[in-house]
Amino acid sequence: MAKEIKTIGVLTSGGDAPGMNAAIRAVVRRALSCGLSVKGIKKGYQGLLNEEIIDMDAHSVSDIIQKGGTILGTARCLEFKTPEGQAKGAEICRKHGIDGMVVIGGDGSYRGAQALSRNGINTIGMPGTIDLDISCTEYTIGFDTAVNTAMQAIDRVRDTSSSHERCSIIEVMGRNAGYIALWCGIANGAEDILLPEKYDYDEQQIINNIIANRKKGKTHHIIINAEGIGHSTSMAKRIEAATGVETRATILGYMQRGGSPTAKDRYYASLMGAYSVDILVEGKSNRTVGLQNGEIVDFDIEEALNMTKELSEYAYQVSKSLAR
Ligand code: ADP
Ligand code: F6P
Numbered sequence: 001m002a003k004e005i006k007t008i009g010v011l012t013s014g015g016d017a018p019g020m021n022a023a024i025r026a027v028v029r030r031a032l033s034c035g036l037s038v039k040g041i042k043k044g045y046q047g048l049l050n051e052e053i054i055d056m057d058a059h060s061v062s063d064i065i066q067k068g069g070t071i072l073g074t075a076r077c078l079e080f081k082t083p084e085g086q087a088k089g090a091e092i093c094r095k096h097g098i099d100g101m102v103v104i105g106g107d108g109s110y111r112g113a114q115a116l117s118r119n120g121i122n123t124i125g126m127p128g129t130i131d132l133d134i135s136c137t138e139y140t141i142g143f144d145t146a147v148n149t150a151m152q153a154i155d156r157v158r159d160t161s162s163s164h165e166r167c168s169i170i171e172v173m174g175r176n177a178g179y180i181a182l183w184c185g186i187a188n189g190a191e192d193i194l195l196p197e198k199y200d201y202d203e204q205q206i207i208n209n210i211i212a213n214r215k216k217g218k219t220h221h222i223i224i225n226a227e228g229i230g231h232s233t234s235m236a237k238r239i240e241a242a243t244g245v246e247t248r249a250t251i252l253g254y255m256q257r258g259g260s261p262t263a264k265d266r267y268y269a270s271l272m273g274a275y276s277v278d279i280l281v282e283g284k285s286n287r288t289v290g291l292q293n294g295e296i297v298d299f300d301i302e303e304a305l306n307m308t309k310e311l312s313e314y315a316y317q318v319s320k321s322l323a324r
Contacts, residue, residue, distance in 0.1 A: 017142025
C-alpha cells in the first residue's frame with residue numbers, strides 16, 4: 001500500500017536556473033492546497049545534512065514567481081555522494097517529519113534524489129537547469145530565460161561588431177551541451193556555431209568563411225562558441241592573425257543564469273511543481289518529471305538517467321544554410 005505523505009520537503013540543487021523560484025512556489029502552494037505541510041531545505045543536499053530546514057507557508061513564497069535565482073539557495077555537496085551521507089540525509093528527513101521530497105536540479109541532483117528514495121524518503125526530481133541537457137524531457141526550467149538573455153546580449157555585440165567591421169566570438173554556457181549555443185546561433189543569425197557535441201570543428205573552414213564573407217561585403221562575422229569548446233580568447237587571436245580581420249572574444253558567463261524568468265519558464269515550473277506534488281500524493285517515489293510531446297509526464301529516475309537525446313542535426317544544418 002502506498003505510504004501516505006503528510007509533510008514534504010523541497011530543495012534546489014546544482015547550478016541555479018531562472019524559474020526555480022516559480023517551481024518552489026508551485027510545490028509549496030500545491031502541497032498546502034492538498035492539506036500537506038511543507039519544509040524548505042536551504043542550500044541543497046548540503047543544507048539537508050546541516051539541518052538548514054525551515055517551515056514554509058503560502059506567504060513564504062509570495063512575490064518570488066518573477067525572481068531569478070533560488071530563495072532556498074543551492075550548493076554542491078560531496079558528502080551526499082557517499083552512502084553514509086545519503087543515509088544521514090534520510091535520517092534527518094525522518095527527524096523533521098519529512099516523508100516526501102521534491103528535488104529541483106539537473107542530472108546530478110537526480111542521483112541524490114534516487115539515493116533518498118533508496119533510503120525510504122519518497123522523492124521526485126524536477127528538471128531545473130539552463131543547459132536543457134536532461135534526456136527524459138524536452139524542456140528544463142531556466143533554458144528559455146537563459147537563451148533569451150544570451151540572444152539579447154549577442155544582438156548588442158553584433159551592433160558594435162558591425163560598426164567596427166569585426167569578427168566576434170561569443171562564448172555561451174554549456175559545458176557538455178550545445179543547446180544554448182545552437183538556439184542562439186539560429187536566433188542571432190550567427191555565421192558559425194561551435195558545439196561540444198561536434199568537438200572536431202574545422203578552424204580553417206571558419207577562417208575561409210570569414211575571408212569569403214568579407215569579400216561578399218559582410219561587415220560582421222558572429223561565431224557562437226559553447227563553453228564546452230571554450231578558449232575563445234586564444235581562438236580570436238588565431239583567427240585575427242589568419243584572416244587579418246580584427247577579432248574580439250566576449251564570454252557571457254553567469255549573466256545567463258540570472259534574471260527574471262520568462263513566461264515559459266514560469267509556466268512549466270508551475271505545472272511541473274504541482275505535478276511533482278500530485279505524484280507524491282499518489283504514493284510515487286524515485287520518479288522524475290518531464291515534458292514529452294507537450295504533456296507533463298514522469299519516469300523512473302534510473303530509466304530517465306539512461307535515456308539519451310541528441311541535438312537536432314536538422315537545426316544545425318539549417319543554421320549553416322541560413323548563415324552564408
Ligand atoms: P546538477 O544537478 O545541476 O547536474 P551536480 O552534478 O553538481 O549538478 O549535482 C548536484 C549535487 O547533487 C551534487 O553536489 C551532489 O550533492 C548531488 N549528487 C550528484 N551526483 C550524485 C550521486 N551520484 N549520488 C548522490 N548525490 C549526487
Ligand atoms: O547551469 C549550467 C552551467 O551553467 C553549465 O553550462 C556550466 O558548465 C556550469 O553550470 C557551471 O556552473 P558552476 O560554475 O556553478 O559550476
